[in-house]
Amino acid sequence: MSEITIRREDRGRKGRYTATVAGREGEAYIAFTHREEGVISADHTIAPDSLRGTGAAFALVEHLVADARARGFRVVPFCPYVRAQYRKHPEWADAFTVPPEWEPEPASA
DSSP, X not given: OOXXXXXXXXXXXXXXXXXXXXXXXXXXXXXXXXXETTEEEEEEEEOOGGGTTTTHHHHHHHHHHHHHHHHTOEEEEOSHHHHHHHHHOGGGGGGBOOOGGGXXXXXXX
């Protein structure tokens, strides 16, 4: 697997996490908005065709979760991709804040 490099860009109220993959053209990103103190929204994730299948988009979400934990903020997953990953990874719940209807279904016994 190729090396993925992730950066965070903050531009006032808006920002993004960007990912590049060694040996590949293009850049994937998650755009975000500072909503209130301690809360950002993940607005959308974009990955160009040149980075599809590299794991760049998933690496961005993992980095977002790690950054939320390290910096002490929570994420509202407006982006469908980020929301889908949140639902697949209940161990990330501490990094997110979501309406009850977005909560993952409990595992059946």
